[in-house]
Amino acid sequence: MAKEGEWHEGMPSHEAILFSCFGGLSNTGLTSALACLEVVKELGLEKVAIGCLPSVPLGVKPVLGKARAAKKIIAVDGCPFECARKTIEAAGFKIAKSIVLARDIGMKKVALHTDIGKGLGVEKYISQEDIKKAKELIIKAIMEEET
Numbered sequence: 133m134a135k136e137g138e139w140h141e142g143m144p145s146h147e148a149i150l151f152s153c154f155g156g157l158s159n160t161g162l163t164s165a166l167a168c169l170e171v172v173k174e175l176g177l178e179k180v181a182i183g184c185l186p187s188v189p190l191g192v193k194p195v196l197g198k199a200r201a202a203k204k205i206i207a208v209d210g211c212p213f214e215c216a217r218k219t220i221e222a223a224g225f226k227i228a229k230s231i232v233l234a235r236d237i238g239m240k241k242v243a244l245h246t247d248i249g250k251g252l253g254v255e256k257y258i259s260q261e262d263i264k265k266a267k268e269l270i271i272k273a274i275m276e277e278e279t
């Protein structure tokens with residue numbers, strides 16, 4: 133039995149759920165996460181939210197339930213390893229759209245460790261232009277009618 137305030141089967145979910153790779157060791161993973169957050173800020177929580185990716189293989193019930201109840205699941209990955217898409221599909225979910233930033237907006241992956249010792253900040257790896265391009269692609273995928 134669900135506790136008060138806890139999501140349970142039959143309650144409304146977000147229309148779309150984004151599962152983002154959030155790989156904090158590279159520019160591509162950071163951009164995936166930041167772009168997803170921008171999408172949620174722009175469209176609002178009724179339309180879209182970010183799913184808890186690591187909870188999926190662990191079988192965390194409220195997360196799986198919300199994902200099942202959503203009209204659309206979109207995977208957003210930074211690089212061709214496609215950690216988010218593979219994780220979600222391995223759990224049996226059907227993805228409406230897979231976005232890979234290295235493939236779809238031409239991002240070149242740069243690992244953050246390459247500048248260790250140079251005293252550079254994480255901001256160096258974040259491009260507002262790439263975040264904007266990724267955000268627009270994700271919004272397009274959310275708005276697209278399923279065929």
Ligand code: SF4
Nearest residue numbers: 153155161210211215
């Ligand atoms: S898809 Fe690439 S950037 Fe994202 S978590 Fe996996 S390895 Fe990192």
